[in-house]
Amino acid sequence: MENLWDPTKADGLDELDKLVYMTNLIGADTSLVVWGGGNTSIKIIEKDFMGNEAPAMWIKGSGSDMKSMHRAQFPRLNHDNIMPLFDREDMSDEDMVAYLERCLMDGESPRPSIETLLHAFLPFMSVAHSHADAVVSLTNNHDSSSVLADVYGDKIAVVDYYRPGFKLSKLVGLAVKEAPALDGVVLMNHGLFTWGSDTKEAYDKHISLVNKAEEYIAKGRKSVFGSVLPSKNGDEHRRKLASDIGPYIRGLVSERQGMVLKYDASESVLTFLSSEEGKRLSAIGPATPDHLIHTKRRPLWVDPVDVNDLEDIKGLIDDAMDQYVTDYTSWYEKHTSGEHPMLDPYPRVILMPGVGMWTTGRDAHAARIVSDIYHHTINVMGGAQAISQYSSLTPQDVYDAEYWPLELYKLTMAPPEKELARKVALVTGAASGIGKAIAERLASEGAHVVVTDIAGNAAESVAADIVTANGFDRAIGLSLDVSDPNSVAAAFEQTRLQYGGIDIIVSNAGIAPVGAIDKLELSDWQRSLDINTTGHFLVAAKAIQILKEQNRGGSLVFIGTKNVPAPGAEFGAYSVSKAAEVQLARVLALETGANGIRVNVVNPDAIFEGSQLWSTELREERAAAHGVTVDGLEAFYHDRTLLKRQVRAQDVAETVLFLASERSSRTTGAMIPVDGGVKEAFPR
Numbered sequence: 280m281e282n283l284w285d286p287t288k289a290d291g292l293d294e295l296d297k298l299v300y301m302t303n304l305i306g307a308d309t310s311l312v313v314w315g316g317g318n319t320s321i322k323i324i325e326k327d328f329m330g331n332e333a334p335a336m337w338i339k340g341s342g343s344d345m346k347s348m349h350r351a352q353f354p355r356l357n358h359d360n361i362m363p364l365f366d367r368e369d370m371s372d373e374d375m376v377a378y379l380e381r382c383l384m385d386g387e388s389p390r391p392s393i394e395t396l397l398h399a400f401l402p403f404m405s406v407a408h409s410h411a412d413a414v415v416s417l418t419n420n421h422d423s424s425s426v427l428a429d430v431y432g433d434k435i436a437v438v439d440y441y442r443p444g445f446k447l448s449k450l451v452g453l454a455v456k457e458a459p460a461l462d463g464v465v466l467m468n469h470g471l472f473t474w475g476s477d478t479k480e481a482y483d484k485h486i487s488l489v490n491k492a493e494e495y496i497a498k499g500r501k502s503v504f505g506s507v508l509p510s511k512n513g514d515e516h517r518r519k520l521a522s523d524i525g526p527y528i529r530g531l532v533s534e535r536q537g538m539v540l541k542y543d544a545s546e547s548v549l550t551f552l553s554s555e556e557g558k559r560l561s562a563i564g565p566a567t568p569d570h571l572i573h574t575k576r577r578p579l580w581v582d583p584v585d586v587n588d589l590e591d592i593k594g595l596i597d598d599a600m601d602q603y604v605t606d607y608t609s610w611y612e613k614h615t616s617g618e619h620p621m622l623d624p625y626p627r628v629i630l631m632p633g634v635g636m637w638t639t640g641r642d643a644h645a646a647r648i649v650s651d652i653y654h655h656t657i658n659v660m661g662g663a664q665a666i667s668q669y670s671s672l673t674p675q676d677v678y679d680a681e682y683w684p685l686e687l688y689k690l691t692m693a694p695p696e697k698e699l700a701r702k703v704a705l706v707t708g709a710a711s712g713i714g715k716a717i718a719e720r721l722a723s724e725g726a727h728v729v730v731t732d733i734a735g736n737a738a739e740s741v742a743a744d745i746v747t748a749n750g751f752d753r754a755i756g757l758s759l760d761v762s763d764p765n766s767v768a769a770a771f772e773q774t775r776l777q778y779g780g781i782d783i784i785v786s787n788a789g790i791a792p793v794g795a796i797d798k799l800e801l802s803d804w805q806r807s808l809d810i811n812t813t814g815h816f817l818v819a820a821k822a823i824q825i826l827k828e829q830n831r832g833g834s835l836v837f838i839g840t841k842n843v844p845a846p847g848a849e850f851g852a853y854s855v856s857k858a859a860e861v862q863l864a865r866v867l868a869l870e871t872g873a874n875g876i877r878v879n880v881v882n883p884d885a886i887f888e889g890s891q892l893w894s895t896e897l898r899e900e901r902a903a904a905h906g907v908t909v910d911g912l913e914a915f916y917h918d919r920t921l922l923k924r925q926v927r928a929q930d931v932a933e934t935v936l937f938l939a940s941e942r943s944s945r946t947t948g949a950m951i952p953v954d955g956g957v958k959e960a961f962p963r
Contacts, residue, residue, distance in 0.1 A: 282482075284301075284482055295321070298405070299348060302345045304482065306346030309651070310411060311409040311410070311411050311489070313567075313573070314344055315569075316409075317345050318392040318394055319405070319407050319478075321406075327357070335357065337354070339392050340390060341392050342390075356399075357383075358399060362400075364378065365449065371445075372444050393443045396444075400449065402459070405481040406481060407481045416496055418467045420667035420670055421668045422668075426666055435462060435464060438454060438465070438467065442568065463485070471485065473485040499665045504551060504554030504560070504660075504664065521634055524634070525637065526780035528596060530830045531600045532629075533701075535625065537700075537831070538640065539778050540639055541779075543636040544635035548635060560660050564577060566659040566660070568676075568680035568683075570653075572680070572681070573648055573652045581595055581630070583595060608624055611678070614678035622681070622682070626639070642700070642727065642750075643752035644750060696725060698725060699726035702782040703729070703780060703782050705731060706730060707732070708731075708732055708733075708787040710730070712890035713883065713932070714732070715741055717785050718741060718745065719748075720935070721932075724936060728742070729781075732756075733761075739756030761818055762810050762814045762817070767818055767821055782826075783833065783836070785838065785939070786860075789892065793897055808855075812856045812860050819864075830874075837864040837878070837881070838880075839860060839882045840853070841885075841957055843882060844959075844960045845957060846858075876947075879938045879947060881934050882960070883930075883931045883954060884926060884957055888928050920956045
């Protein structure tokens with residue numbers, strides 16, 4: 280491991296910024312910390328709110344991610360007020376948290392790390408803690424005592440596994456008090472602590488001790504997972520299989536709460552899954568409590584007998600999932616005191632040799648964290664196997680970590696989820712106009728959005744803006760020609776691979792050729808039918824297949840037009856093809872209601888803002904048809920309505936949101952106008 284400390288960047292910084300710099304360096308190295316794990320601190324003299332000098336300890340805030348932390352995420356505590364706790368014999372987690380809150384020197388600070396006492400009890404200016412894969416490999420094996428002695432001699436103290444809290448903090452403090460010349464402390468099944476007279480020394484020691492672990496593992500490395508069995512799947516077949524299976528898995532793991540999936544077929548994952556030892560090792564348990572919080576105690580392993588028999592694979596998944604839930608429930612009942620209700624019993628990691636790994640989470644970010652952490656777990660298992668045999672926490676320790684009251688408390692403190700949280704939406708024609716407004720509105724309410732458009736680059740740009748506004752992996756942009764079956768199939772395959780499935784489909788893409796029926800070119804008529812009717816059929820058919828696979832219901836919203844109930848002269852190709860689209864939606868409502876799938880229609884009119892539909896040719900034709908100037912066309916459409924108000928793309932998006940959400944959970948087969956009140960379009 281390379282020491283990345285750069286004096287040109289660190290020199291001249293104040294002590295807090297040096298702490299931020301060290302924290303970011305450690306957090307950026309994926310072999311050192313899992314997401315949200317690890318912590319760092321400094322102790323310096325500063326002025327309190329009264330202007331008096333006081334010993335302050337700055338420490339990482341709870342739940343912050345080290346690679347991206349900044350100054351405001353480090354709470355400041357009065358170190359003198361903390362130290363009397365060292366003389367106590369015991370202290371509950373709840374009392375410790377309450378006490379530390381009273382030690383904060385700034386009332387608006389984030390909650391300090393749960394390992395604050397451990398940092399406080401170490402009598403050094405700077406402390407660094409990580410869950411380095413290499414160090415955890417040394418602790419998580421059958422010969423850990425002799426291995427740690429071989430690697431570090433008497434330069435580190437080794438402390439047995441205890442859940443973070445007062446007891447562990449005091450044990451570490453006592454170990455260092457008895458041997459102040461140590462370079463660090465290794466916590467069994469947990470990680471490494473180092474320290475120094477400044478942040479650079481703490482960091483240097485950390486990298487040095489991790490390097491020793493890596494070098495030791497490298498010397499003993501062998502075929503750590505046994506022989507690798509040959510795979511029967513090529514990349515293309517594997518991708519197709521994963522795409523087909525994803526929605527079925529997503530439906531099963533979403534039984535209690537909706538989940539988004541991430542698929543991973545990286546070389547390291549496939550090698551582990553294809554190895555002789557992979558299945559046995561995966562069942563042993565998590566590497567550390569920090570891994571467990573995200574991955575649960577073990578993954579679901581599914582051995583497909585015939586990778587070409589999709590129905591057989593689904594049956595195997597179904598049986599394996601039932602057994603997983605049964606085993607989890609039995610494990611919970613065996614170890615629980617009854618104080619805490621059972622959490623979601625479904626797996627966070629699903630492993631299938633020859634195919635890959637799926638991880639689950641409440642959103643794409645959470646699923647990515649689980650994936651990253653299981654990569655860490657594979658690394659730890661490999662390191663442990665290189666020198667001995669991998670081992671994990673005891674079943675009771677695993678339970679105590681997963682049902683740790685402080686972690687459960689964090690769940691209660693999480694902000695309420697948005698209306699479309701845990702949902703995946705696909706919007707066609709979403710690079711501009713109505714489609715763009717819909718995509719942005721659904722994303723703002725928590726949905727993951729697949730932005731599709733025949734203009735693929737523009738779709739990617741819209742998706743990038745949604746990600747910037749709403750967070751990691753909240754959207755992807757795809758090129759999609761709704762009239763091309765292969766293009767539709769490819770877009771839905773990518774959606775299944777990206778998120779595991781879909782919940783909401785907004786079928787919006789359309790064109791508007793103009794001309795009287797007796798003068799219209801057959802190619803224009805056919806093109807209108809291809810996009811405005813057949814395009815909706817192709818998209819809906821693929822979407823419904825996925826929704827049925829998931830067996831969790833869903834919502835299709837078709838963007839129709841005012842021209843369905845009130846067609847326009849010399850606008851026949853558009854009016855006829857859109858009327859067929861609406862009839863398609865009605866038939867689908869009849870066919871899918873028993874599956875919990877809702878199908879509804881929104882009929883907008885005269886949405887000019889950002890629209891690609893209103894071409895120069897269309898504007899000129901419609902202006903001539905209505906006897907107004909091109910410049911006066913928009914005003915004409917607004918003035919003819921009962922409300923005399925401009926209808927915007929955002930207005931359509933609000934109605935789509937209503938139909939996509941649970942607010943309309945008892946509505947299907949409906950057609951809602953968003954036209955400002957065009958009396959000719961009233962149902963009759």
